[in-house]
Amino acid sequence: MVNELESLYQEACTALAEVKDSQALEAWEAHYIGRKGVVTLALRSVGNLPKEERAAFGKRANEIRDALEQTYTEHAELIRSHELARQMEEGAIDVTLPGVRTPSGSIHPATRTLREIGEIWREMGFQIFRTREVEDDETNFEMLNIPQHHPARDMWDTFHTLTPGVILRTHTSPGQIHAMRRYAPKPIRVILPGMCFRYEQISARKEIQFNQVEGLAIGTNIRLSDLKGTITAFAQRMFGADRRVRFRGSYFPFTEPSMEVDVECILCDGRGCSVCSGSGWLEIAGCGMVHPTVLRNGGYDPSLHSGFAFGMGPERITMLKYGITDIRYFWSNDTRFLAQF
Ligand code: FA5
Numbered sequence: 259m260v261n262e263l264e265s266l267y268q269e270a271c272t273a274l275a276e277v278k279d280s281q282a283l284e285a286w287e288a289h290y291i292g293r294k295g296v297v298t299l300a301l302r303s304v305g306n307l308p309k310e311e312r313a314a315f316g317k318r319a320n321e322i323r324d325a326l327e328q329t330y331t332e333h334a335e336l337i338r339s340h341e342l343a344r345q346m347e348e349g350a351i352d353v354t355l356p357g358v359r360t361p362s363g364s365i366h367p368a369t370r371t372l373r374e375i376g377e378i379w380r381e382m383g384f385q386i387f388r389t390r391e392v393e394d395d396e397t398n399f400e401m402l403n404i405p406q407h408h409p410a411r412d413m414w415d416t417f418h419t420l421t422p423g424v425i426l427r428t429h430t431s432p433g434q435i436h437a438m439r440r441y442a443p444k445p446i447r448v449i450l451p452g453m454c455f456r457y458e459q460i461s462a463r464k465e466i467q468f469n470q471v472e473g474l475a476i477g478t479n480i481r482l483s484d485l486k487g488t489i490t491a492f493a494q495r496m497f498g499a500d501r502r503v504r505f506r507g508s509y510f511p512f513t514e515p516s517m518e519v520d521v522e523c524i525l526c527d528g529r530g531c532s533v534c535s536g537s538g539w540l541e542i543a544g545c546g547m548v549h550p551t552v553l554r555n556g557g558y559d560p561s562l563h564s565g566f567a568f569g570m571g572p573e574r575i576t577m578l579k580y581g582i583t584d585i586r587y588f589w590s591n592d593t594r595f596l597a598q599f
Contacts, residue, residue: 260314260315263319264322266300270291273289274286274329279341280337280338287330290326291326291330297322297326301323364596364597370599371572372469375471375496375575376471378492378496379449379471381495384475385448386448386451387448387450388451389437391427391453391455392427393425394425395425396423397435397436398429398432399414401432401435401552402431402432402434402511402555403511403552404511408511410509414456415456415458416428417456417457426455427452428454429472430470431567431569433452433474434474435552437556438476438553438556438557441476442556443559445475445476446476447474449473450474451471452469454467454469456468462586463585465573465585465586465588467589469572471569472568472569473569474548474566475488475565476548476553476564478562480564480565481547481564482566485547485568488566489568496575498524501521505520506518508546511549512567513548513552514549516544516545517544517546518543519544520541521539521540522540525581533578533581541574542574542578543569543570544569545566545569546566548566
């Protein structure tokens with residue numbers, strides 16, 4: 259059987275070398291490697307062989323089929339270019355006609371902003387640390403100082419899975435625990451970009467699926483002034499060197515003290531417009547000094563180590579940068595929106 263297959267292979271190769279046009283090529287394909295082609299049928303006949311011969315035959319038959327398909331593709335390309343050249347010579351193709359423009363895709367605006375944010379933090383010495391999107395309740399909440407019945411859980415409406423205790427992460431902050439446990443007691447300077455999920459009422463500002471970029475720095479003697487200076491440097495690179503930045507007191511269970519970061523509205527230069535609701539300021543991130551309980555949960559001794567963390571939303575930042583009024587455009591797959599970027 260193998261010998262028959264080998265001579266079939268030789269015959270097919272010789273026949274293909276004789277093929278000079280697409281009609282003959284089509285006939286060759288049907289005869290040898292088509293659905294009812296002789297090589298295809300020979301391949302199928304493996305079942306008729308004695309058991310001990312099947313493996314060797316099957317292996318060689320597959321090699322021959324792959325080799326023939328490869329030679330066929332190359333030959334088809336050759337014939338196509340010869341035929342094209344002939345048609346052009348005969349004047350059948352008018353090369354002066356305008357071509358049909360092939361539409362090209364563009365980078366999604368959220369990805370563009372994610373890359374921009376990542377690049378700024380990279381230049382500032384932060385490495386990317388990726389963690390999982392499907393989390394356990396313990397890491398998403400408990401380890402971040404948000405126990406079962408803590409009212410702050412209302413801030414993060416959760417998608418639960420059918421497995422008790424397994425959820426879709428509501429923010430990138432559980433990544434802090436993973437990073438700390440990986441590196442403790444060494445210093446850390448990482449950003450954690452990724453998708454988050456919240457069981458929210460979708461609106462112009464709220465999606466159920468969105469990106470966040472978390473940041474975490476742990477070391478000795480890291481102070482609030484380091485956090486403020488670092489975030490200000492980021493915001494000025496992202497939004498412009500003259501852009502004013504302000505910090506407002508806030509609350510997150512996993513940072514103490516906690517703050518929200520606002521930049522001067524980039525659309526009205528702080529004069530007040532509809533995007534900034536007349537305030538002149540736009541919120542870009544939450545941040546704070548890592549809570550001692552969280553440091554401990556991550557494997558650091560709060561009497562020796564301190565750190566800061568922040569979390570920002572690239573979609574919201576993109577909205578601010580480009581004056582986009584509705585977050586739902588991001589996942590609507592409307593090419594009229596996407597083509598603008
Ligand atoms: C948090 O999620 C905190 N984990 C951030 C943090 C990290 C604080 C580290 C302190 C230290 P918040 O819920 O405010 O915080 O979300 C952070 C950012 O995610 C928001 O500013 C916003 O840009 C984005 N975001 C939150 N919810 C949504 C949503 N439903 N749709 C789109 N973006 C959202």
